[in-house]
Amino acid sequence: MTFALRTAWASLRGRPGRTLLTATGIAAAGLVLGVALTVAYALSTGFDRAAQRADLPTVVARFDSEDLPDVSRAVRDLPNLAAASYRFEQTQVRLAAHGHALQDGVVQVVPEGRRGYAIVAGRDVGARDREVVVERGLARAWGLGVGDRLRVGRLGLLRIVGVSVAPDNVAFPLARTARVTVAQEALLRRFGSRRGDRFPVNMVALWAHDESRSDVLVSAARQSSFGLRQLRFLTRSGVEALVGQAAGIVVALLVAFGIVATGLAGVLLGAGAQSEVQRALDRIGLQRALGVTPGAVVAVHAARGALVAAPAAALGLAVGAVVARNPSESVLSSLNELAPGGPTIAALLGAVWLAAIGLVAGSSAVPAWRAGRRAPASLLRGGDVAAPRAPGHRRVARGGLAGLGVRLVAARRVRFAAVVAVLGTAASVVLLLLALASLLQALRDDPATLGKRYQLTAQLPDYAVDAVQAIPGVQATAPRFSLDAVSASSLGSPLKVIAYPGDHTRFEAPPLAAGRRVRGPGEAEVGLGLADALGLRPGSTLVVQPRAPREARFRVVGVVRALQDEGRVAYVRPDRLDAAGATLTGPMVLRLDRGADRARVARGLRDLGARAEPVRGATGDDGAFLDVLAGLLRVVALTVALVCLHALVSALALTARERRGAVATLRAAGADARALRRLLAGAAGAVVVPALAVAVLLEAAVLAPLVAHLAAGYADLPLGASAGQIALVGGGLLILSWLAAWLTGRRLVREPVVAGLREEP
């Protein structure tokens, strides 16, 4: 082992430039890993972390205000119940501070006991008067901190004593409402109530003894809730789904990207290690000729890989983690979730660091083992880790210097394939990112992405259908009823029920994945997300509990790839909902003729007393959140671009080093820096062109379906790259090729010609 370490260390010190280049490659891969892991881990575990720290209730029941004793009677004997907290929430409260104001504030009045939120700054509200805890989203958006004052409706100015996080909804301003918390005891004392007085209760938070059997608690709670009006249950898993409605697709896509990027980094590390052994073949031959055993050769190269990888991977991982930390924290913050602590990330990265060292050492050991088994003479003559194939006998095509560059780089077929694979994989990730960005844009702006065929909505009563239909440019119109409900068979599973009188596909036609369309009352098409969650398929029965006295039952006739609400939707005719006593409300939707004059249609609607509302995509108009996500994508894309550049420079430098003789012969014949750049550009082009083809195929055939599947099994996300995006990536690769050729060419001309002439071309 001492021999291996000593020889490896001497080899690294003997070629500091080469060692630095190798270390740069490993650091680049570490950078990708650092970014990907930080993003993926932080986002994928954000909800659970926040829920645990906040002690999120197992289930929350909301209902119209009742007296505490009535509610308490229904709750106290529930099975599997560990604790209950009886609360009062006041909505539509005006909040104001620092020049900002909001009408949609929610004041939560909390008694002593379990809280259901985490304090991330300051302290919780106590018995003292005029104290308030604000949610983190509000604090960040308005620049509030502990000690600041917030005007809370009629309570007046309250001093902020803490900042809280509760992952039971997305954060303000992604959510329109912002929540603040005050202590029940302090309020009672302030208003002079007698001891024992309580606020009315309109919300109960329940904690189960055994979280895995929370369904027992929910089921019993529902059965014993007779008498409570407008009762809605929300389970912890239901909360997760609700939060997911806002950003679940995007977060899942980013997590999926992290997994893909991790694979890419593995390919990079492996290919880099293999290249290192390739460079050392002559030395391996010499060592073998001097009597060094194949085992010792393997040990030397494994040690060499580990010695370079240890500091380089540590640096890359650390920088990646730092670079990704802020953007991922911004996303988490928007979702009311918590970032992992420093020690957790450090432990994760430490494990990955060890794995990276092992991967590099192993990737060095395998080709060294193969080389060590070959005859020393063949290594001394110069060879490949894999035995080279005999040159063909066909006449060599012309192509000038660039053509010669192509032939030089393609001569080492195994490595050529490895570089093409690395570059292709990296470029495919960039293509995926571009496609993802387009998808985000489309989700935000393009209703057609969600299968919507109507372009305008207007708040008009049902009877106005004929009048709207008469407006020039309107092809079809109908009321669109939409209501929130929960599944009666799986309590707490929220879903959106969308009802059209008549054929809904005239206005909304998400692609049919199975079964057929709705043809009459009592039938339903369900989104893939809902079908997955409830195990529905054509022929199943969907029982929904709208905010109505009775349940509504439907026979599932089709499953559709709906994106809206993560696919947790059901398309029905309104009859059964009406019969269940649900209040059906919703705007009039207008499908316009192709090329219709929207202004004229808007004027027609205005004459009817309504305003034309353009249809938006899934994520609404929250530009800030999308900006955060775009920032995250930019960081990832930049690291991948750097990896591409490094892969290209490495490939060219390696080719130039191995073919020093050929380069020197050219220079002896009068080739200057320009000629060398042309040669190297040809070599780079030889890598880039097939890499682009690999990238397009990989993205279309593997990554896009994989990411779409990982991200959203409920929807068929259009993640294929467009021709423009392919052209953009191709252009980017060509620019990187030129840059790599320039950098390598500059280095080559600094070397005396004669140095290369000592070697064979």
Place this chain on the structure above:
Amino acid sequence: MTPHPRPTPDGAVLRARGLVKVHGSGRGQRRILDRVDLDVRPGELLAIVGRSGSGKSTLLQLLGGLDRADAGTVEVGGRWVAGPRDGRPSERELSALRREEIGFVFQFFHLLPELDGEANVLLPATLPGADGRAAAARGRALIDQLGLRDVAALRPHQLSGGEQQRFALARALVGDPSLVLADEPIGNLDVAAGDVVLDLLRGIADGGRAVVMVTHQAEATARADRVLRLEGGALVVDRTSARGDDGQVRATG
């Protein structure tokens, strides 16, 4: 082959003055060349001999601008290869000089294995700054003149040593240089193939170009107009005017 001698004002195509080359540093320092002076005229075939490690190849590389001298100057066709401090050419100028004035022939041929014989010959014609069309025409003519047409489509590994060196010679002449520098041109060839190559070098010199050849072989020096020996870093005359006015080779001495 059309000669294009571009001699310095005093008639020499190549002129070197005070060339110094030092290898190593500190106590391991060795002065390989010590104030070497040399003139070579158009039409002259000069052979440089010496023991292994005496610095013959180093001298040739300095003359061709393939390596940098520690001191001294070299002029080829009136252009600096290694100039005084204020006239030291840039790498770009050196490249142009090698492209336009100097042809190299190496012991190990240095043909690119990816290219067939003809493509190797025409390689200099593809360089930026070269008169590509004229150089390509000249290269094809050279292939015909050197009897290589039948094997022009073969790759180096399919050619004999003699054929490879003839292709290398053709490549050296594609740029129509005034000076040809040959480093052990027959060091890797059998006697018969070596004779063919030496005859060609002789013909090149007779055509008006200057040829400087580093060699160990007596049969090579026998064809030279002048033979210089490199000893202790300095050039000494080994033999001059081996060829009489009638063009016949005389006894060496």
